[in-house]
Amino acid sequence: MRADRLVSLVLLLRQRGRMTADALARELRVSTRTVLRDVEALSAAGLPVYAERGRHGGFVLLPDFQTALTGLNHDEALALVVAGSRRGSQLFGLGSALASAMLKLVDALPEGLRESAAGAAQRLLIDPETDLLSRRVATDEVSDAVVAEIRHAVFAGRKLNLSYAGADQVPKWRTVDPIGLVTVRGQGYLLATRYGADRTYRLSLVLAAKALDEPAQRPDTVDLDRTWQEHNAQLRTGGDQVTVLIRVDPARRDQVVDTALAVRDEEAHADGWLRMSVVFQDARHAEWALWQHSTCAEVLAPQGLRTSLHNRAATLAIRYGGGPAPE
Incomplete structure (x- = not known):
């Protein structure tokens, strides 16, 4: 692990020039003290890393220093394979390997291409954590x-x-x-x-x-x-699945489908809404999913699900029905 971190430190300095210990610590996800120990180890090994003092100081490499430390390890190569999905690399525990691999990949580029690629990367944002409505994209947390x-x-x-x-x-x-x-x-x-x-x-x-x-x-x-x-x-096709007949506002059709397991039947109705037969994992899943769609979806059958949603809505109406909130 430390050998990979030392390589990443060298590549960061090669690609970005002068960097403070705090900036290196953030990039490498370690403490500032660890960065200082790593820099000392690199200097002792003969790599030309030196400190510049002052307000705008930091650590730098000699300008002409070249390194062949760009060979990818197994996890880094694997991370590049799944790099098309940033979340995919995070979910599979390859986030740090991807960052290290990208440093090595950039370092292997010719200087002119490296600079143009870095500039272009600043113009691209892929798969951000929130959408235009500031809704955070749900991503599983995995150890x-x-x-x-x-x-x-x-x-x-x-x-x-x-x-x-x-x-x-x-x-x-x-x-x-x-x-x-x-x-x-x-x-x-x-x-x-x-x-x-x-x-x-x-x-x-x-x-x-x-x-x-x-x-x-x-x-x-x-x-x-x-x-x-x-x-x-x-x-x-297994478990306690529930098939529900619903009428849906066509504008919300895709959102409804996203919360269901499957669509068994679908047709347009004279009132302009869709009639759909959709499958949910169980009654609890069906109630939760259809509650999310508010008045844009209405359960036609089974009656038990209609009753459950009615009771939930009635309870909510009573809570907010009269006067100011309790102190």
Whole structure:
């Protein structure tokens, strides 16, 4: 880890010129004291890093210094493969590797191209954390240590012990055969089998993980896209799923579909709204999802769901129905 950090420190100074210890610490995600120790180690190893004093001082490299320290390690190369999705690299625990890899990649560019690429990068913002309505994009928080262990098991083809807490469930340990990792809309998933049956585990619900020495029981090659589709199909046909008939404002059609598991039927109605038959994971999921759409979606059946939404709305109306808020 320290060797990678020293390489990143050198590349930062090569590409950006003078940098303060505080700025280096922020980039490398370490303390200022660690940066000072690293600079001392580099100087002792003969690299021309020196300090400039004064108000605008900092650490710099000699202008003509060249380095061949641009070889990518495994995680950095992997991070570049998933770099098309910034959230994907974060979800798979590769955020720091991606930053290090990009430093090495930029350093390998010819000087003129490096400068033009850096200027162009300032004109691009990809996948920001909030949209134009200032809504924060929901992204799962996943422990780097946990996802690193899961990655190791996936790539090494080893069985994996998971402490997993499903919705409203007590965490349990289970042993699985990992197949691959998938990221969808800011959420990461592990595809695996358990006792030969397909399983899908949300990474943010994995509390601990340990790769075992025992080889995983799985094919040598996998079509991950097809496997993901098969897992989805299995999810949508099992459990306590609920099919709901609704009428929907066409302007909100896509938002409704995004909160459902599947659409079974859809047609335009004479009133200008859509009639849709949609599937939800269970009654609780259906009530939560359709409540989000307010008056833009109305449940026509089943009656029990209409009653649940009516009771929720009535309770809210009573709470806000009269007078100022209680002191």
